[in-house]
Amino acid sequence: MRDLAEECGVVAVYHFSSDTVSPLCPGGPDSAPTLIPRMLLDIQNRGQLAAGITRFNDRHSHLLLTYKNVGTVAEVFALSQRDRFEELMKNFAGRAAIGHVRYATCGKDDPSYAQPFERHHIRKHKWFSFAFNGQIANFPELRERLLRDEDNHLVRNTDTEVIMHVLCRELNPNPAPDLADVCRAFPREFDGAYSMVFLNALGELMVVRDPLGFKPLSWACDGSLFAAASESVALLNLGFAPEMIKPVAPGQAIIVSEKGIRFVQFATAPHRAHCFFEWIYFSNVASTLDGRSVYLARKALGEELARLETVPVDDGKTIVVPVPDTSKAAADAMAYALRVPCLEGLIRNRYTGRTFIESNLNRDAKARAKYTPLREVLEGKRVLLVEDSIVRSTTMRVLIHRMRELGKPAEIHVRVACPPIVSPCFYGIDMSSMGELFAPRYLKNGEITEEIQAQMARDLGADSLRYLPVEAVARAIGIDANDLCRACITGVYPTPWGQKLAEEARRRWREGIAGRTYDVEEQSLTTGLSCSERVAEEMEFDSKAKSELARSR
């Protein structure tokens, strides 16, 4: 679902120029950037809209060199055309590199929005490139602030460009500021999620995670090779031993240069806000995030579903069918606990990728083309259809219709290994408006009840539907609820701008305004307000939000 747009992924590698060549980088120190495409491939689940790389090489006049384009990793790096890939990689020899896969959470889907963003400068400490995963919730405010100076101009409508200008400003002093001090400016500037990789023309590499640790980020070092990636699976497949792979701590920056590796705690927070949705849907099932296995979390979610099950399971008619791929682990665990078979009643086209990170055109058609119900499995059966999440319900509507039409099951009972998504996300998942979500239309700020779930089931064409309760999430992941962001299932946001945008999203829903809540250009287009009217409206909103926040403290 582009509708439910996915997050990006970042990776970084650094080969120290010691005499020892890392066995994980057999081509030698200068071949470190060739590791980037395969690492990106491991986290393609995080974005397939665009991909890119920046490398550092101090023996080349272009100390930093960036290549990026729209497309999957295989397309952008010509992975199926050996000669083209090798030709491309010739220019990308170097000891350090960063890489990115993108799905848009703001701005456009065109090549100029692909990351890394490189900023060229004659001074080496000001010449840098960076890429990030997340979303800056106060992007509208930062953008407006920058544009208040009439001499400023922003080319694109994206938080990435705003971050770039904050970096430029913080790197401006001469002599070069310590990169740790640059990071210390982030909590003052940014409200939201940022897992970032950064490389400058001095050959310094930095990986940074926001103080609440919304998005995952892992690192590992084995002798002469340092590497970091959004998800541990990319480091594991590079050859790092599992016990070497560690999470970057929230509020931590890791600065890597020929001098060695430096860990800087640039900010602390009283708690964390790891995005629970990473375990439910986004991350690769082979990853471990902040010490918790994605597979085991999904398995536990399936066991939670089994405990709530009420349909007969001992008459030989009941089967569990996962919606492939993400819900497979939960479905298997549920079936095992209920002692019923878990069968592939839906066959997924392996070559279509995640519908979720596709463009928003024809999502229905894409979902229809992606799954084929198997009558051989479904006919006459009582099907427990396990889905990892229902966001807009596009997939579920299409599936139930197709299953009834082609599979002829006796009954379809939808079981969702996630609570209802009742509120938007402003931290890196492209579901930033109320109107696009399925559940809020039914809940209207109330609790989910049996009657509401029955109504939802009827509307979807199912015989019944059951979500997991909110409390099941922290239990299944094995992380304290206070250290998880659960804003989209509770409506309670871990940052002031999240809370503020949620109010704005509700107002826009009431008034029937479409588009991303934080997207200033889309807002002005849809509301038809002039820029000054918009500023006035935001100021009014700002003061309201402030007094509400003050009241709530």
Ligand SMILES: O=P(O)(O)OC[C@H]1O[C@H](OP(=O)(O)OP(=O)(O)O)[C@H](O)[C@@H]1O
């Ligand atoms: O309610 P919706 O808005 O349709 O969103 C939810 C669906 O989107 C995701 O599927 P995706 O196609 O990304 O699938 P995957 O599990 O195969 O990776 C997810 O697994 C659900 O099936």
Ligand SMILES: NC(=O)CC[C@H](N)C(=O)O
């Ligand atoms: N999903 C992401 O992390 C997106 C990063 C950035 N907001 C973009 O849209 O490019």
Ligand code: SF4
């Ligand atoms: S609002 Fe939901 S999807 Fe967004 S960061 Fe929080 S938990 Fe994740």
